[in-house]
Amino acid sequence: MQAKIETNENTISKGNALKHLLGKMDVRAYTMVAAVILIWLLFGMLNDTFLTARNLSNLFTQMSVTAILAIGMVLVIVSGHIDLSVGSLVGLTGGVAAIMSNWMGMPTSAVILGTLIVGLLLGMLQGWLVAYQAIPAFIVTLGGMMAFRGALMGITKSTTISISDPSFALLGNAYFAKGFGLIMAAIAIAFLIYSMWTNRKSRQKYGFEIPSFSLDIGKLVFFSLLIIVFVLVMNSYKGIPFPIIFVILLAILFTFLAKKTRFGRHVYAIGGNVDAARLSGINIRWKTMMVFVLSGLLASIAALVLTSRLSSATITAGQMYELDAIAACVIGGTSLIGGSGTIVGAIIGALVMTSLDNGMSLMGLESFWQYVAKGTILVFAVWLDITSRRKKAGK
Amino acid sequence: MYALEMIEITKEFPGVKALDRVSFKVKKGEIHALCGENGAGKSTLMKVLSGLYPAGTYQGEIQIDGEKKEFHQIMDAEKAGIAIIHQELALVKEMTVGENIFLGAEPIKRGVIQWDELYHQAAGWLKKVGLKVSPETKIGTLGIGQQQLVEIAKALSKNTKILILDEPTAALTESEVEILMGLLHQLRNNGVSCIYISHKMPEVFRLADSITILRDGRTIATLDSKEADDDKVVSLMVGRELTERYPRVKHTPLETVLEVRNYSVSHKDIPGKRVIKDINLTLRKGEILGIAGLMGAGRTELAMSLFGAYEGKAEGEVLIDGKPVQIRSVQEAIQAGLALVTEDRKRLGLVLGMDIKTNTTMAALEKVTKWGTIHTNEEIKWGQKYVDDLRTKTPSLETTVGTLSGGNQQKVVLGKWLMADPKILILDEPTRGIDVGAKYEIYHLMNKLVERGVAIIMISSELPEVLGMSDRILVMRDGTFVKEIEWREATQENIMLAATGGI
Numbered sequence: 001m002q003a004k005i006e007t008n009e010n011t012i013s014k015g016n017a018l019k020h021l022l023g024k025m026d027v028r029a030y031t032m033v034a035a036v037i038l039i040w041l042l043f044g045m046l047n048d049t050f051l052t053a054r055n056l057s058n059l060f061t062q063m064s065v066t067a068i069l070a071i072g073m074v075l076v077i078v079s080g081h082i083d084l085s086v087g088s089l090v091g092l093t094g095g096v097a098a099i100m101s102n103w104m105g106m107p108t109s110a111v112i113l114g115t116l117i118v119g120l121l122l123g124m125l126q127g128w129l130v131a132y133q134a135i136p137a138f139i140v141t142l143g144g145m146m147a148f149r150g151a152l153m154g155i156t157k158s159t160t161i162s163i164s165d166p167s168f169a170l171l172g173n174a175y176f177a178k179g180f181g182l183i184m185a186a187i188a189i190a191f192l193i194y195s196m197w198t199n200r201k202s203r204q205k206y207g208f209e210i211p212s213f214s215l216d217i218g219k220l221v222f223f224s225l226l227i228i229v230f231v232l233v234m235n236s237y238k239g240i241p242f243p244i245i246f247v248i249l250l251a252i253l254f255t256f257l258a259k260k261t262r263f264g265r266h267v268y269a270i271g272g273n274v275d276a277a278r279l280s281g282i283n284i285r286w287k288t289m290m291v292f293v294l295s296g297l298l299a300s301i302a303a304l305v306l307t308s309r310l311s312s313a314t315i316t317a318g319q320m321y322e323l324d325a326i327a328a329c330v331i332g333g334t335s336l337i338g339g340s341g342t343i344v345g346a347i348i349g350a351l352v353m354t355s356l357d358n359g360m361s362l363m364g365l366e367s368f369w370q371y372v373a374k375g376t377i378l379v380f381a382v383w384l385d386i387t388s389r390r391k392k393a394g395k
Numbered sequence: 396m397y398a399l400e401m402i403e404i405t406k407e408f409p410g411v412k413a414l415d416r417v418s419f420k421v422k423k424g425e426i427h428a429l430c431g432e433n434g435a436g437k438s439t440l441m442k443v444l445s446g447l448y449p450a451g452t453y454q455g456e457i458q459i460d461g462e463k464k465e466f467h468q469i470m471d472a473e474k475a476g477i478a479i480i481h482q483e484l485a486l487v488k489e490m491t492v493g494e495n496i497f498l499g500a501e502p503i504k505r506g507v508i509q510w511d512e513l514y515h516q517a518a519g520w521l522k523k524v525g526l527k528v529s530p531e532t533k534i535g536t537l538g539i540g541q542q543q544l545v546e547i548a549k550a551l552s553k554n555t556k557i558l559i560l561d562e563p564t565a566a567l568t569e570s571e572v573e574i575l576m577g578l579l580h581q582l583r584n585n586g587v588s589c590i591y592i593s594h595k596m597p598e599v600f601r602l603a604d605s606i607t608i609l610r611d612g613r614t615i616a617t618l619d620s621k622e623a624d625d626d627k628v629v630s631l632m633v634g635r636e637l638t639e640r641y642p643r644v645k646h647t648p649l650e651t652v653l654e655v656r657n658y659s660v661s662h663k664d665i666p667g668k669r670v671i672k673d674i675n676l677t678l679r680k681g682e683i684l685g686i687a688g689l690m691g692a693g694r695t696e697l698a699m700s701l702f703g704a705y706e707g708k709a710e711g712e713v714l715i716d717g718k719p720v721q722i723r724s725v726q727e728a729i730q731a732g733l734a735l736v737t738e739d740r741k742r743l744g745l746v747l748g749m750d751i752k753t754n755t756t757m758a759a760l761e762k763v764t765k766w767g768t769i770h771t772n773e774e775i776k777w778g779q780k781y782v783d784d785l786r787t788k789t790p791s792l793e794t795t796v797g798t799l800s801g802g803n804q805q806k807v808v809l810g811k812w813l814m815a816d817p818k819i820l821i822l823d824e825p826t827r828g829i830d831v832g833a834k835y836e837i838y839h840l841m842n843k844l845v846e847r848g849v850a851i852i853m854i855s856s857e858l859p860e861v862l863g864m865s866d867r868i869l870v871m872r873d874g875t876f877v878k879e880i881e882w883r884e885a886t887q888e889n890i891m892l893a894a895t896g897g898i
Contacts, residue, residue, distance in 0.1 A: 206772045260769050262760045269757060272746035279704055279735065279743050280758040280811070281725040339748050 031384075032332065032348045039352065043359035050362055053237040060234075061172075061309065063354035064243035065090070065302045065318075069325035070332070070346040071254050072298035077329055078258075079291045080271040080338030081130060081137035085122075085144030086299045086325060090318030092148040093119045094303035098161040098313035101168050108167045115300050122148070123296015127289035137292075145322065153315050162312040172309030175239035184240070185231040189224045196220055243305045247347065250298070255343045267291060271338030327374065328353055331381045352377070396461070398423040398588045399444075399477075399557055404455035406439055406448065413439045414453070415612045421557065421605075423460075426579060426589045428603035428620070432632055432891070433690050433856040436612040437592050441559055445479045446472035459557075476556035480546045482565055482691075486534045493517035493530035496549045520548040524578055539665060540571030547578065551587075558582065559590045564598060565691045566665065576602060594689040596625045596895040608632055626888070629895060633858060633887035641863025642835065644842050648682035648866065651717070652850045653819050658711035660693075660700045660874075670696040670707060672874040678819065683841060683851045685865025685882075687858065687890050693874040694854045695738055698821045702735040703728040715819070729758060732818035736808050736825060738854075740801075744808040747797035751789055752778030754796050754807050759815040781810030786836060802833025809840065820844065821852045826860060838864060858887045870894050 044051040069086050076083045097115040100106045106114070126144050130137045163169055176184070196216055203210050234240045258264035266287050269277040278284055302321075307313050332349030334341025353374060360370050399421040406414040414436050421427045431437050442448050444457065446466035457464050459475050466472040486495045493514045502512045517530035526544040534542060543563060550558055560579075564572045579589055579602060593599055599606060599620070606623060608615040608631045615631050653676070660671035670693045678684050688694050699705035701713065703722040713720055715731050722728045728735075737743040745754050755778045756763055763773040778792045785806040789799060796807050805825070812820065822841075826834045841851055841864065855861050861868055868885050870878040870893040878893040 202772050206776055208772065208775065260771075261767055262764055262769065265753070265760060265769060269746050269749070269753075272748045273742075275743045276746050277757075279702075279725055279737060281729040282757075283724075283726060339746070 032345060032352070036348060036351055036355065039355050039359065043355070043362070047359065047362050050359055053233050055358070055362070057234055057237045057241055059354060059358045060244045060247075061241045062358060063350050064241075064247050065306045065309075066321065066324045066328055066354060067247045067347050067350040068250060068298055068302040068305065069321055070328040070350045071250055071343050072295035073322075073325040073329050074332075074334050074341050074343050074346045075254070075258065075264075075267055075291050076137075076295050077326070077334050077336060078271045078338060078341045079267045079288060080274065081288070081291070082326070082336075083126075083137065083141045083292065083295045084322050085126060085141040085148055086295060086302075087318045087321035087323070088145045088148035088152070089119060089122060089296060089299040090303045090306060090321055091313075091315070092122075092152040092155075092303075093300040094307040094313045094317050095152045095156045095161070095315075097168075097304055097307050098163060099155060101163055101165050102161050108165060108171075111165075111168060112304060115304055116297060119296045119298075119300025119303070120293055121296075123293045123299070124289065126296070127292025130292060131285040131288035149315075149319075152317075156313065156315060158315055160312050160314045163307065169308055169311050170242065172243055172305045172307070173311075174242045176242070176245065178235045178239050181231045181235055181240045185227050188227050192220055192223055243309065246301065246305060250301070251343055251347055254294075258343060263287065263290065268339060271340075273339070324350075324353055327378045331378060333385065396423060397421060397458075398460060400456075400458040400461075401440070401444065402456045402458070404440065404443055404453055404457075406443060406453040413612055414443070416455070417609065417612065417614045419607055419614065420617070421588050421590060423588055424583055424586045425604040426583055426591055426602050428591045428593060428599045428606045429609065430593070430599065430606060430628060430632060431609035432858070435609040435632070437609055438561070439612075440609070441479060441561065441590070441592070444472065445469060445477055445559065473553055476554060477559070478550035478553060478555040478557070479559040480543065480550060480561065480563065482562045484539070484542050484546055486542055486545060488535040489533065491531050491533055492521065492528060492537075492545055495534055495545060496520055496530070496552055498549075500553070516552070517548075520552050521545075523551060524548045525574065538571070539566045540568065540574065543567070543571075543575065544578070551582075555587065557588045557590065559592070561592045562594070562691065563591070564593070564595065566668075568668070572598070594691075594895055596628065596892075599628070600625070610634065625892060625895070629891045630888050633891045641860070642838050642842060643863060644846075646682050646842075646845050646866050648679040649848070650680055651677050652680050652715060653678040654712075654714040654717075655701070656712040656714070658697075658700075658709065658713070660696055660705060660709045661707040663706035670874050671700065671709075673711075674874075674876055676869070676876070678850045678852060680818075680848050680850050681845050682866045683845060683853055683864055685861040685868040686852060686854045686871055687856075687861045687868055688871035688894050690856065692871040692894070694871050695823055696874075697871075698735055698823050698852070698854060699737075701728070702733055702821065704735070729815055729817075733821065734758075734812035734815055734817035734819070735821045736805075736812055736823060738823040738827065740804055740808050744811075745796050745804060748795055750793045750795050751782065751787070751799075751807055752792045755781050755810045755814060758811050762814065777814060778810075781806075781813060784813075785810055785840065800830070802829035805829050805833065805837070809837070813844075817849065819850050819852070821854070823854045824856065825853060826855075826857070858890060861885075861890065862887065872896060 040051065049055050069090070073083060073086065093115050096118050097111050100111045100114050101108070122144070126140050129135050129140045200210055200216070231240065258267070266277065266282045269280070269282060270284055270287060274284060303318070306317060310317070328349035329341060329346045330336065330349070331352055332342070332345030332347070334346060356373055356377065357370055360373065397420045401417065401419040404414050404417045405412070417436065417440060419440065429437050429440070443453055446469045449467045450465035457466070464475055466475070487498065490498070496517045497513050502509045502516070514530045521528065521530060524544045524547050526541060526548065528537065528541065534545065537545070547558070563575060567575065582589060591599070591602060603620045605617060606620050606628060607617045608628060610632060615634070618628070655674065655676040658671060658674050659669055662668040662670050674697070686694050696705055696707070700707070700709045701722070703724045713722065720731050722731060741747060746757070752774050756774050760769070763770050763777060775792060781787070782789060782792065787803050787806040787810070789803060796804055799807070825837055841853070845851060853861070853864060862882065862885055865882050868880045868882065868890065869876045870880070870890055872894055880889065
């Protein structure tokens with residue numbers, strides 16, 4: 001009798017722990033991942049090449065530019081603004097990079113530094129206009145979208161500049177050696193174990209409830225498997241593509257910034273309730289400007305990747321990318337009202353968009369279908385979000 | 396013969412009876428003042444009358460000229476000749492005077508607006524209210540007083556028989572008040588009935604023929620203004636018995652922490668108007684200073700301005716611990732040791748979509764930050780501390796504050812400011828809209844803080860609360876302190892008399 005009761009209690013507490021975990025990792029993330037898997041399976045069935053290592057490797061490389069832009073866009077949208085200029089900024093800073101590399105013959109390191117500075121300054125200019133001059137971000141960045149595109153045409157004299165420096169071309173086209181990929185996987189898994197360990201110890205020190213050991217191990221095994229599968233699949237083609245490493249590093253860095261620093265916290269507070277944020281002593285203007293600085297900086301990183309991958313800068317480079325980035329954020333659960341959204345969500349959103357593009361191109365569908373499908377998915381995702389929220393509120 | 400009879404009106408909100416069998420009768424061609432404290436039910440009654448709360452959501456009957464009426468929407472009330480002019484004027488700034496007067500009722504021939512006709516008629520109405528501007532002037536270029544006359548012209552153009560004015564003089568200058576009063580007398584002579592809601596006793600006695608007093612959702616009395624005086628009206632307004640008990644403990648005030656000298660604040664929108672006029676104030680360590688006054692007296696503006704959060708320009712000296720300080724932003728105010736619990740916690744106090752611990756650490760995030768990184772467990776610890784200290788009822792620290800009850804939300808706001816460890820805590824209506832249990836916990840907390848040497852300024856419209864908790868009481872009217880009273884000498888009557896201008 002005694003034993004029976006004990007086991008009962010055990011299962012109850014396990015059930016609670018699972019519920020706790022599921023509740024904490026938001027349900028949205030699961031639907032998103034499920035959506036990606038569904039799209040992949042669908043294209044995999046319709047087309048033999050979609051799920052090959054080569055195509056997946058391509059897909060991730062294709063995704064990288066949108067994903068990098070989406071990371072910056074999440075912060076902008078969370079703070080309650082919008083940045084329509086990132087596409088043109090990618091074009092312009094890409095042009096600047098190509099000019100520095102090809103026309104001026106500067107070494108790659110100088111090219112990278114110069115490009116980043118240009119992106120940062122243009123972002124700062126727009127952020128200053130939005131934050132300190134109180135011009136709506138929509139207008140400022142719409143102006144930026146046109147002006148930057150025009151500037152690109154001016155400085156490149158409307159020509160295509162190709163990149164001849166092989167070391168610059170590596171940025172977007174190289175692959176990590178297979179062994180190196182495995183080492184990175186090992187480091188990542190080691191880091192997962194370490195963070196789980198310190199987290200448990202710290203919670204113990206504070207006397208908080210510690211999640212059950214088996215649950216933590218389960219999570220650990222799941223994520224480790226994900227990492228290993230990813231590396232093995234990439235290795236079975238040429239190794240991990242360079243650009244995807246940028247995306248992963250930036251995603252980690254910005255997730256940390258968003259969740260773990262005062263700056264990130266303040267950005268979410270500003271977007272959630274700007275008056276309450278102001279009355280809590282948060283410097284709204286400075287933080288708002290910094291959000292645009294980061295967006296500009298990320299646009300220039302995306303530009304480096306894109307220019308290098310295409311080995312040239314064209315006057316149409318980056319056109320409409322701002323819309324892809326916004327769509328990725330929105331599909332990934334960022335609210336356009338501001339105050340909520342995650343970087344991981346936006347990256348999954350970018351993966352959804354790119355998968356649709358890639359899959360439909362493979363099937364040889366005409367490009368108009370891609371636009372129709374992407375537009376539909378965007379509206380559908382938001383509709384799904386709004387109805388599920390309404391249901392939740394109705395309860 | 397009454398132009399308007401409201402009989403036995405009862406209106407309930409979840410948990411509160413806002414109106415309890417209120418009767419209100421207005422004669423044809425009289426000015427009838429409606430008086431009562433904040434929250435006595437004046438606005439609710441007028442919302443019932445103007446159709447904002449449709450028939451069926453309240454009990455009772457409305458009769459116009461002896462005929463029973465049911466208003467299902469605002470349009471119905473307008474058709475019956477009732478117009479309301481709100482404190483916040485409802486005009487479209489970018490449109491002309493004429494367009495505003497006829498908004499929604501433009502003279503039309505075959506679907507086309509007859510502009511000449513419209514401006515011709517508008518000019519006629521402007522003449523009636525004595526406003527000498529062209530009907531083609533944009534509203535935005537007019538002063539508040541002139542805009543109010545446009546509102547009245549608009550109401551008259553709808554063939555209004557009963558005109559409701561809610562605190563019409565709150566934003567007016569003296570000469571504008573004179574013009575308005577003249578106009579109201581003239582309207583009365585033309586047979587229009589006016590319902591005049593005001594806190595200001597001198598105005599009420601100058602204008603009104605009759606006065607009805609509401610208190611706690613009940614009609615207390617209707618008086619002929621010739622037979623009444625300030626004292627009588629005020630004592631009827633506040634005449635409740637003090638049954639609630641407050642946890643008064645003896646405070647021993649120490650040295651002065653805050654001193655405000657010759658402090659004036661300009662209105663944020665209306666140039667030339669001052670919301671705070673040349674005030675002086677001292678606050679000592681370990682005391683509760685109550686600031687009483689009616690809505691619009693300038694109490695919130697004073698608090699916001701001291702906290703560096705009011706947009707209007709401030710002049711004068713502020714000294715903290717004897718040293719002059721310049722507070723130009725909220726950051727500087729927090730650094731100087733101030734904290735402000737705002738009146739409107741949902742709009743100004745909390746980020747409703749965020750959870751309890753995040754809101755708690757919002758104003759003192761540096762306490763849980765190390766090398767620029769937020770220490771999650773440290774944050775949980777602080778969040779938990781204030782949930783425990785204030786006995787906030789919540790399922791978890793990660794509950795979004797939007798889902799909490801009013802009292803628990805207020806505790807989260809208080810927790811946020813306690814974590815910032817202020818020397819001077821300003822509480823603006825700290826117990827508005829929260830349940831009795833939470834109220835008393837907040838009072839106990841105030842006593843505890845005072846004991847620890849915090850100086851508290853409590854702004855409140857609830858007289859029993861002011862009387863029950865303060866050591867000293869300052870009464871504010873029209874942006875100045877008109878009276879200072881020790882708590883032992885304070886009564887509801889002498890505070891209200893000062894607040895309404897009776898003295």
